[in-house]
Amino acid sequence: MDYNWDFSSILLYKQLFWIGLQNTVILGSVCLVLGLFFGLFVGAARFSGKLWLYYPATVFVEVFRNTPVLVQIMWFFFAFPIIAPFRIDAFTAASLGLTLNTIAFSSEIYRAGLQSIAKGQWEAGKALGMSYSEQMRRVILPQSIRRMLPAFMNRAVELFKMTSLASVIAYGELVYQAKVISTIEFNPIETYTTVALVFFAVLFPMTIIVRRFETNNSVGR
Amino acid sequence: MIYEWDFWVVLSDFDLLLLGLFNTLKITGLALVFGVPLGLLLALLRLYGNLAVRLPVGFIIEFLRTTPPIAQLFWFFFALPILIGVEINPFEASVLTFSLQSSAFFAEVFRGGIQSIDSGQWEASKALGMQRNETLRRIVLPQAVTRMIPAFLERAIELMKTTTLVSTISYADLLYQTNNIAQSTYRTIEVFTIAAAMYFVVIFACSLAVRRLEIRLARTGETLVNGRT
Numbered sequence: 384m385d386y387n388w389d390f391s392s393i394l395l396y397k398q399l400f401w402i403g404l405q406n407t408v409i410l411g412s413v414c415l416v417l418g419l420f421f422g423l424f425v426g427a428a429r430f431s432g433k434l435w436l437y438y439p440a441t442v443f444v445e446v447f448r449n450t451p452v453l454v455q456i457m458w459f460f461f462a463f464p465i466i467a468p469f470r471i472d473a474f475t476a477a478s479l480g481l482t483l484n485t486i487a488f489s490s491e492i493y494r495a496g497l498q499s500i501a502k503g504q505w506e507a508g509k510a511l512g513m514s515y516s517e518q519m520r521r522v523i524l525p526q527s528i529r530r531m532l533p534a535f536m537n538r539a540v541e542l543f544k545m546t547s548l549a550s551v552i553a554y555g556e557l558v559y560q561a562k563v564i565s566t567i568e569f570n571p572i573e574t575y576t577t578v579a580l581v582f583f584a585v586l587f588p589m590t591i592i593v594r595r596f597e598t599n600n601s602v603g604r
Numbered sequence: 605m606i607y608e609w610d611f612w613v614v615l616s617d618f619d620l621l622l623l624g625l626f627n628t629l630k631i632t633g634l635a636l637v638f639g640v641p642l643g644l645l646l647a648l649l650r651l652y653g654n655l656a657v658r659l660p661v662g663f664i665i666e667f668l669r670t671t672p673p674i675a676q677l678f679w680f681f682f683a684l685p686i687l688i689g690v691e692i693n694p695f696e697a698s699v700l701t702f703s704l705q706s707s708a709f710f711a712e713v714f715r716g717g718i719q720s721i722d723s724g725q726w727e728a729s730k731a732l733g734m735q736r737n738e739t740l741r742r743i744v745l746p747q748a749v750t751r752m753i754p755a756f757l758e759r760a761i762e763l764m765k766t767t768t769l770v771s772t773i774s775y776a777d778l779l780y781q782t783n784n785i786a787q788s789t790y791r792t793i794e795v796f797t798i799a800a801a802m803y804f805v806v807i808f809a810c811s812l813a814v815r816r817l818e819i820r821l822a823r824t825g826e827t828l829v830n831g832r833t
Contacts, residue, residue, distance in 0.1 A: 386687050449808040450800050451765040454779060458800055461786060462793035466607050540670070547672035551772055558675055571682035579671040579679060586670040 403560035418485025426493030447487035456480035460552040477549035496527035624781030635702035643710025668708035694775035717748035757814040
């Protein structure tokens with residue numbers, strides 16, 4: 384039980400941690416931006432009521448929501464390259480898996496948000512001579528995005544936690560760097576504690592902001 | 605790019621995959637068995653403990669919720685044994701990690717459920733001469749638990765998906781078996797696709813059941829709990 388904590392070995396490798404954190408942020412941001420962007424279209428496809436759009440979008444969403452994200456990442460890293468016509472490195476595989484996963488989850492947020500807007504808003508837009516995309520862009524989305532914001536931020540927190548899974552396929556994010564350092568220095572206690580603290584320091588403020596948003600929103604309405 | 609698919613090679617190892625699935629369910633089940641009561645305890649401590657209890661408990665819950673499960677798993681598997689000087693095998697580390705991790709999430713579900721109960725219920729119980737513990741046990745929790753059931757089950761499904769991480773510390777769950785079979789047969793794409801399909805069947809079935817239950821609860825909810833729309 385007498386273990387001497389020694390964080391000096393961590394300071395020695397702070398460069399690696401820094402690189403790891405950068406890679407975590409890069410992977411997370413890329414997947415977040417792409418996921419939220421394409422999620423809108425998938426969500427709109429499920430919302431549209433057109434069956435030829437609804438069914439493929441639904442299958443996509445259910446598949447990615449109901450399989451573990453680690454399986455998705457590993458599928459894209461180990462299995463997909465066999466049939467893909469191009470090379471796939473760890474970053475591509477991880478961002479493919481995480482992006483598609485984020486698309487699936489965010490599309491559900493969009494769908495719920497769109498459903499929460501009263502039908503009269505669409506009809507009013509139509510009465511003013513707006514096209515479908517105009518109604519969506521100028522009337523519906525601006526109102527619903529505000530309601531969706533807390534859910535999106537929750538999703539972002541989840542996503543940044545999920546980027547740690549990319550360490551399994553040797554993408555050099557935080558957990559992977561910790562693994563490397565702890566095998567060199569044999570200090571898993573300090574390295575993994577540091578990694579957990581870094582994640583906590585970054586994500587906890589985010590969750591507080593989300594909570595504040597949620598209460599503000601519910602008070603406002 | 606023509607690839608010749610061959611699912612038969614993989615299907616001959618299907619018993620290994622089933623064994624893996626069984627282990628996945630075992631870890632999930634055990635984590636639920638330990639995680640739910642612990643979650644209730646944490647929620648009660650966070651709600652009704654004094655400041656010296658509330659703050660550390662709150663910190664533990666938030667910490668477990670905002671750090672990646674894989675970092676927690678590695679911590680319990682690689683770091684904890686050194687710290688306490690006791691060997692911990694992959695199975696124990698997995699159960700430990702996922703019990704604690706899910707308890708933090710369950711604690712928040714419990715807390716939300718308990719807080720959603722109208723304060724009039726507390727006052728009515730007090731008027732009937734009930735103690736706080738009694739009120740909690742006989743009035744508040746029974747009502748809260750009904751409301752929490754969907755959130756619980758959703759969390760349990762999330763938990764099952766997260767247990768795939770145990771494959772990284774060589775516990776023989778479905779994903780670990782998949783990796784092994786892929787390496788021995790070189791039929792990577794087939795075995796990973798089959799494994800994904802197996803996960804999908806199990807998890808999707810659970811999700812559908814939860815959704816159906818949710819609709820039923822929402823319908824009966826108004827008669828079950830007064831004053832709630």
